[in-house]
Amino acid sequence: MYYVYIIYSSKLDKTYKGSTDNLRERIDSHNNRKVKSTKLGIPWKLIYYEAFISKVDAKREELFLKSGKGRERLQYLLQNTLKKR
Numbered sequence: 315m316y317y318v319y320i321i322y323s324s325k326l327d328k329t330y331k332g333s334t335d336n337l338r339e340r341i342d343s344h345n346n347r348k349v350k351s352t353k354l355g356i357p358w359k360l361i362y363y364e365a366f367i368s369k370v371d372a373k374r375e376e377l378f379l380k381s382g383k384g385r386e387r388l389q390y391l392l393q394n395t396l397k398k399r
Contacts, residue, residue: 316372318379320362320388323355330358333376337363361395362388 317337321330321344330352334340341360347353366372378384389396 316366316369318364318372318375321358322361323358326355331379333372
């Protein structure tokens with residue numbers, strides 16, 4: 315399986331979107347300062363993920379979520395989650 319995920323840092327009040335084939339390991343990497351772009355935001359909390367059979371489909375979804383329309387969709391899907399930040 316391949317995953318598209320969104321993590322949130324309350325320290326930075328920021329979200330990060332990514333994709334991986336091992337979700338638990340990837341979240342641990344973010345929280346153990348192994349990912350340069352997220353090391354300042356520890357702790358990161360998983361707030362959303364999707365599972366895909368195809369790596370290509372997961373990557374396409376990740377790119378979409380990083381686009382303007384993708385951000386709009388996430389605001390709609392996660393309106394209660396994002397409100398609580």
